[in-house]
Amino acid sequence: MKYLARAGRNLWLASAFGIAVAAAAVPASAATDKAEVVIPAPPPGKGQIVFYRTGTIMGAAMGCAVNENGQKISSLGAGRYFILVTEPGRHEYMVKSEAKDFLALEVEPDETQYAMCKIKMGMMAGRPDLQPSTREAFVKAGTDRPVDDADMGPGPGAMRAAERVAAQAAAAPAAPTN
């Protein structure tokens, strides 16, 4: 009897995990009926990276803090993005919550790249995974909510709301990216 109770509980846990995992594999929001987010071109001679996170259920309550050289640039909540304007060259970014992950990118002048943070299942808590991405994946994910200024860190480069709105307004039609 005790065995059956335990088996039933395990079945319930398996079902719960199965739902969570399936949800994690497919972005929760589709971009089909939304206006595409305008990503302005970087300032001349600079490069930029769009960091984003899909709006999945997995780890939705966890932040994904993006850091460079030990300085926090911004936290990414589920379904949020921010634009980091930076100098060309190799940059290494770290995301951390209960665990860490690293991603190095080659930033080149006048170009835009994309990086996506996902929260993956861990043994005790969700684990952030920062991975290279593309403009197409960003659009497909339907991520359209910018990070609030209050979630920005002291690290330089992440566009605040006023800068972003001004740049997006000036970038009509959308700047070519990716």
Place this chain on the structure above:
Amino acid sequence: MPKLTPVTLQIDGALGSRISKTFDRFPIHLYEAIVIDGRTLVPAGASGWGEVVHAKKAGGSGAAGELVLAARVLTVDGRELHLRSLRLGGSGENHNQAATTLAAVAGLAGAVGGWLMKGSEVDVPSGTIAGAKVAEDFAVAESAVTPQAPPAVLVDTKVQSEGTKQ
């Protein structure tokens, strides 16, 4: 030769998120001659190298393998022609992605206890065609310039690289 001139390269070694390491160099060569105004400025075959900017093996929780590559240099007339904007499967035109960034699709669907699952790896086979751009203006000695005899044959590089995971 003005900066941002598109070039078509071939990668001369197998690369992958499982086998490559960050900062590894890999050999490349110029796949198609650089031709401007009917004059061949750099013949096909010039050799050079690229660099693995970032490599990470696939891991638990279905974490996909990651690979970020950059084209660095071709040797032309004994001098370094600096490159940028590598992109697999392109001719170097009509794109502005800085470096080739690849992440395999995580194989999580239906997994129970997903942290035991391993994501897919990224593989770039030897011989993969890639596009890039000239990073800065580059003076070519007049003696090295040759008029192009037959019209250039355009190779559809996209078809050749469709097998690459992205």
